[in-house]
Amino acid sequence: xxxxxxxxxxxxxxxxxxxxxxxxxxxxxxxxxxxxxxxxxxxxxxxxxxxxxxxxxxxxxxxxxxxxxxxxxxxxxxxxxxxxxxxxxxxxxxxxxxxxxxxxxxxxxxxxxxxxxxxxxxxxxxxxxxxxxxxxxxxxxxxxxxxxxxxxxxxxxxxxxxxxxxxxxxxxxxxxxxxxxxxxxxxxxxxxxxxxxxxxxxxxxxxxxxxxxxxxxxxxxxxxxxxxxxxxxxxxxxxxxxxxxxxxxxxxxxxxxxxxxxxxxxxxxxxxxxxxxxxxxxxxxxxxxxxxxxxxxxxxxxxxxxxxxxxxxxx
Amino acid sequence: xxxxxxxxxxxxxxxxxxxxxxxxxxxxxxxxxxxxxxxxxxxxxxxxxxxxxxxxxxxxxxxxxxxxxxxxxxxxxxxxxxxxxxxxxxxxxxxxxxxxxxxxxxxxxxxxxxxxxxxxxxxxxxxxxxxxxxxxxxxxxxxxxxxxxxxxxxxxxxxxxxxxxxxxxxxxxxxxxxxxxxxxxxxxxxxxxxxxxxxxxxxxxxxxxxxxxxxxxxxxxxxxxxxxxxxxxxxxxxxxxxxxxxxxxxxxxxxxxxxxxxxxxxxxxxxxxxxxxxxxxxxxxxxxxxxxxxxxxxxxxxxxxxxxxxxxxxx
DNA sequence: GAAAATCCGGAACACGTTTTCCTGCTCGAA
DNA sequence: TTCGAGCAGGAAAACGTGTTCCGGATTTTC
Numbered sequence: 001x002x003x004x005x006x007x008x009x010x011x012x013x014x015x016x017x018x019x020x021x022x023x024x025x026x027x028x029x030x031x032x033x034x035x036x037x038x039x040x041x042x043x044x045x046x047x048x049x050x051x052x053x054x055x056x057x058x059x060x061x062x063x064x065x066x067x068x069x070x071x072x073x074x075x076x077x078x079x080x081x082x083x084x085x086x087x088x089x090x091x092x093x094x095x096x097x098x099x100x101x102x103x104x105x106x107x108x109x110x111x112x113x114x115x116x117x118x119x120x121x122x123x124x125x126x127x128x129x130x131x132x133x134x135x136x137x138x139x140x141x142x143x144x145x146x147x148x149x150x151x152x153x154x155x156x157x158x159x160x161x162x163x164x165x166x167x168x169x170x171x172x173x174x175x176x177x178x179x180x181x182x183x184x185x186x187x188x189x190x191x192x193x194x195x196x197x198x199x200x201x202x203x204x205x206x207x208x209x210x211x212x213x214x215x216x217x218x219x220x221x222x223x224x225x226x227x228x229x230x231x232x233x234x235x236x237x238x239x240x241x242x243x244x245x246x247x248x249x250x251x252x253x254x255x256x257x258x259x260x261x262x263x264x265x266x267x268x269x270x271x272x273x274x275x276x277x278x279x280x281x282x283x284x285x286x287x288x289x290x291x292x293x294x295x296x297x298x299x300x301x302x303x304x305x306x307x308x309x310x311x312x313x314x315x
Numbered sequence: 316x317x318x319x320x321x322x323x324x325x326x327x328x329x330x331x332x333x334x335x336x337x338x339x340x341x342x343x344x345x346x347x348x349x350x351x352x353x354x355x356x357x358x359x360x361x362x363x364x365x366x367x368x369x370x371x372x373x374x375x376x377x378x379x380x381x382x383x384x385x386x387x388x389x390x391x392x393x394x395x396x397x398x399x400x401x402x403x404x405x406x407x408x409x410x411x412x413x414x415x416x417x418x419x420x421x422x423x424x425x426x427x428x429x430x431x432x433x434x435x436x437x438x439x440x441x442x443x444x445x446x447x448x449x450x451x452x453x454x455x456x457x458x459x460x461x462x463x464x465x466x467x468x469x470x471x472x473x474x475x476x477x478x479x480x481x482x483x484x485x486x487x488x489x490x491x492x493x494x495x496x497x498x499x500x501x502x503x504x505x506x507x508x509x510x511x512x513x514x515x516x517x518x519x520x521x522x523x524x525x526x527x528x529x530x531x532x533x534x535x536x537x538x539x540x541x542x543x544x545x546x547x548x549x550x551x552x553x554x555x556x557x558x559x560x561x562x563x564x565x566x567x568x569x570x571x572x573x574x575x576x577x578x579x580x581x582x583x584x585x586x587x588x589x590x591x592x593x594x595x596x597x598x599x600x601x602x603x604x605x606x607x608x609x610x611x612x613x614x615x616x617x618x619x620x621x622x623x624x625x626x627x628x629x630x
Numbered sequence: 631g632a633a634a635a636t637c638c639g640g641a642a643c644a645c646g647t648t649t650t651c652c653t654g655c656t657c658g659a660a
Numbered sequence: 661t662t663c664g665a666g667c668a669g670g671a672a673a674a675c676g677t678g679t680t681c682c683g684g685a686t687t688t689t690c
Contacts, residue, residue, distance in 0.1 A: 008434070008457060010676060021640045026678055033679090034637065056435045057381060058676030060372045061645045064322075068415070078397040086391060089418055093425075098432060100383070101416045103404055110408075117413060119323075120371045142323065221596040247596070254569075277592065281536040281562070325646060336670045341648060348649095349667065373646030376675045 009050040018046035029054070060122070067095075069304060070118035072102045072111065072139075074150075075131035079275075080293060084129055084148055087297025095305060097124070115139060125304045128152075133161060133194045144307035148300040149293070156314045158307065160300045164194050167289040168201035171242050171270050174287070175206075180240035180268055182211045186227040186252060187244025190216040195244050198272065202242055211235050219244070224251020232259065239267055246271035246278035246288055253282050324365040333361035344369070375437070382410075384619060385433040387417045387426065387454075389465075390446035394590075395608060399444050399463055402612025410620060412439070430454060440619045443467075448476065448509045459622035463615040464608075471629045473622065475615045479509050482604040483516035486557050486585050489602070490521075495555035495583055497526040501542040501567060502559025505531040510559050513587065517557055526550050534559070539566020547574065554582055561586035561593035561603055568597050 015022045020043060027033035028043035046052075060066045069092060075081040089099055100123070102114035118126060119141055126143055130136060130150035138152040139145060145152075151159030175183060185202045188195040199214040212235050217223035224243065228251075231238060243249035249271030256263050263269055263284060271279060271288035279286040303313055330337045335358060342348035343358035361367075375381045384407060390396040404414055415436070417429035433441060434456055441458055445451060445465035453467040454460060460467075466474030490498060500517045503510040514529040527550050532538035539558065543566075546553060558564035564586030571578050578584055578599060586594060586603035594601040618628055 008437075011678095012676080022677080023641080023679075024639055027639085030678080033639080036638070039638080053431060053435045055437055055676050057372055057375045057437055058645090059678075061376060061647095061676075062678040064645075066372060071416075076397075076401060078393045082391075082393040082397070085416065086418060089416065093428070093432075096432070098415045098417075098436065100413045101386075101400065101404065102413075103401060113408070116368060117408075117411070120368045121413065122323075122370055122372055142321070247592075251596075277562075281566075327646080337647080338649080338671080339669055342669085345648085348669080351668065354668080370646050373675090374648075376646075376677095377648040379675075 008055075009052050010055065011052070013050055014043065014047045014052050017050060018043045065124055066122045068098050068100060068121060068123050069125045069127060069301075069308075070100050070102060070114075070121075070123045071127045071129065072104060072114060072118075073129045074104050074106045074111075075129065076103055076105050077131070080131060080149060081129050083293035084297035084300065087294035087299075088127055088148075088301040089297075090294075091298045091301035091305070097305075111139075115141060119143065125308045127300055127304060129300075132192065133164065133197075134192075144304060144312065146300050146304040146307065148296060158303055158313055160296055160303065162291045162293070162296060164197040165201040167272065167291065168198040168242070169205040171272075171289055172202055172205035172209075175240045175242070175268060175270070176209065178240075178268060181209050182235070182238045183209050183240045183242060184211055184231050184235060184238050185214040185242050185244070186224060186231070186248055187214060187216060188219040188248070198244050211238050217248075219247055221247050221251030221254070224248035224253075225255040226251075228252050228255035228259070232261075240269075241267060242270045242272075244272055246273045246275040246282075246286060249286050249288070250278045250282045253284075253286070257283065323370075324367050325370065326367070328365055329358065329362045329367050332365060333358045380439050380623075381437045383413050383415060383436060383438050384440045384442060384616075384623075385415050385417060385429075385436075385438045386442045386444070387419060387429060387433075388444045389419050389421045389426075390444065391418055391420050392446070395446060395464060396444050398608035399612035399615065402609035402614075403442055403463075403616040404612075405609075406613045406616035406620070412620075426454075430456060434458065440623045442615055442619060444615075447507065448479065448512075449507075459619060459627065461615050461619040461622065463611060473618055473628055475611055475618065477606045477608075477611060479512040480516040482587065482606065483513040483557070484520040486587075486604055487517055487520035487524075490555045490557070490583060490585070491524065493555075493583060496524050497550070497553045498524050498555045498557060499526055499546050499550060499553045500529040500557050500559070501539060501546070501563055502529060502531060503534040503563070513559050526553050532563075534562055536562050536566030536569070539563035539568075540570040541566075543567050543570035543574070547576075555584075556582060557585045557587075559587055561588045561590040561597075561601060564601050564603070565593045565597045568599075568601070572598065 011022050011025050015025045025043050028035055028040045073081040092099055104111040104114060123143060126145045127148055128145060129148040132150060135153040136150045138154045138157050147157060147159040151161050183206045185199055187199055190196060195216060203210055215227050217227060241252055243252055249269050253263055253269050256267055261267050271286040274288045274290035279288050326337050326340050330340045340358050343350055343355045388396040407414055419426040438458060441460045442463055443460060444463040447465060449465060450468040451465045453469045453472050462472060462474040466476050498521045500514055502514055510531060518525055530542050532542060556567055558567055564584050568578055568584050571582055576582050586601040589603045589605035594603050
């Protein structure tokens with residue numbers, strides 16, 4: 001551990017070393033006031049010599065902004081929020097903004113606690129994200145908020161969501177291109193909005209080539225394996241299965257292999273999420289739909305920055 | 316989005332409403348000075364009525380602390396850092412501390428940038444974590460630092476690491492309890508320290524029951540499947556395979572199933588990491604070693620808090 | 631050579647809180 | 661009645677920066 005006790009040099013130390021006033025230092029380093037180039041250089045040199053790093057607390061107080069945004073998530077697993085966080089961080093760090101992480105673990109009490117903490121920190125904005133695409137209760141704070149992945153129930157709030165409909169439809173189009181004519185769909189619980197949307201979009205896009213009904217179950221490999229047995233019993237001649245998640249798709253693939261159906265020769269299988277752990281390990285590697293969550297995070301952050309700057313984009 | 320423009324009430328507004336001075340408000344709300352119960356109640360009421368939330372920027376400036384810790388990680392996937400973050404957050408939020416997240420993506424430039432940002436924010440402490448257990452270059456800042464998962468190369472720094480040796484040894488003991496006598500080991504690249512440690516510990520613990528040499532490869536299911544073929548060709552009578560990761564273990568299980576070897580009847584298989592995605596989906600569910608990363612994060616944060624309070628625990 | 635225009639830099643204040651020191655009050659005792 | 665003790669609460673400084681305004685110095689112009 002490095003030395004402590006000696007507190008870092010402030011703007012005053014720099015001022016003394018450069019033999020100017022503190023305000024001059026501020027102007028020189030921020031390029032504000034009209035200063036001679038020689039003075040600026042002198043200040044810059046002194047700052048560098050002392051290893052001066054401006055204290056953002058003072059800056060925050062003076063500027064009224066904290067250059068910090070909060071991210072509230074309910075997705076402890078990080079399965080969906082991680083890429084979003086990465087994208088958001090990417091867009092934010094360009095603007096010298098920091099991101100404070102708050103994982104509520106789905107506990108309303110915790111969420112309340114974190115919210116108060118963020119308000120107390122005078123965060124410039126808040127990103128709210130979750131594990132499901134179901135709309136969630138909006139949060140009530142006097143700060144710009146952008147919802148990512150799980151939109152707010154209030155349509156006038158700014159929300160960035162994935163295009164489940166388009167994703168599922170493009171999957172079907174892809175299969176049509178490959179000449180598949182009898183498509184089935186295996187997905188997660190019907191109680192999940194994303195499962196319903198993907199199923200509906202699949203049905204719609206494959207109306208003439210769909211066989212049977214979508215199968216709702218759970219987001220697991222086990223369910224994928226079970227579903228294959230059901231499908232092959234009822235519709236033995238199907239030639240494609242679109243799955244609501246990569247996990248399900250992998251289960252489907254595994255079971256098809258065990259039953260000596262060639263993939264994708266006899267039956268084409270598609271996943272959803274582009275979870276590399278699943279897609280790469282599957283045999284054969286899966287065709288899947290990438291939700292582009294990192295891009296989603298980036299756009300969320302960009303929208304938030306715009307809202308902070310005063311140009312909200314509702315809806 | 317809630318209303319903006321009207322800036323939140325400050326301590327001054329509360330003071331005016333309660334008809335006391337600002338210092339009295341501070342004392343009342345923080346329970347510092349000697350005040351009459353009646354006064355405290357009056358202030359408390361006024362604060363609540365105005366929805367007053369103290370501005371932590373002012374507090375940070377006055378108290379000299381920012382009540383914030385930075386977390387620097389190189390593990391973009393979040394595979395290992397997520398549980399650590401969760402644990403750390405857990406321990407920190409108890410102390411009203413916030414956590415700002417910095418993902419370097421293994422880019423030294425980015426790391427430097429984030430480091431400067433954290434120093435500028437006068438963070439109270441920093442947690443450094445990574446994707447591998449290899450020791451890493453210590454960071455040089457005048458702030459308490461605790462390394463988690465990837466220790467610092469400087470032994471006088473505070474580092475919290477996983478007990479790979481103990482974990483591997485306990486696996487072997489478990490297998491001995493089950494009566495297994497011919498144990499093999501399949502793990503990741505020999506260039507990875509954790510693979511070497513686990514292999515060495517396995518060899519040591521199973522000295523009399525180990526068959527052949529540990530197999531080094533990669534952290535993938537594919538390698539697990541390949542390794543089974545190699546093992547069964549050279550040592551067809553083995554009765555247990557300990558794997559360096561759950562992914563490898565799953566590949567091993569899958570391949571054994573394909574070859575009609577019963578698991579765990581003929582061959583027992585153990586994993587490492589307790590990655591539920593792998594262990595639960597495997598058939599049969601895997602026995603694995605839990606690294607207790609969340610606990611590691613919690614302990615890291617606790618150590619950091621101690622260091623911030625002035626009681627460093629080097630080594 | 632004097633007045634005006636220009637340019638540079640400094641003093642002071644603001645931001646919101648905590649903390650130290652100090653004042654004024656009340657109560658009890660002589 | 662007066663003095664000391666003790667307690668409740670206020671005034672002011674401090675934290676570190678940004679910003680506004682203003683004065684002094686230099687240059688320009690007639």
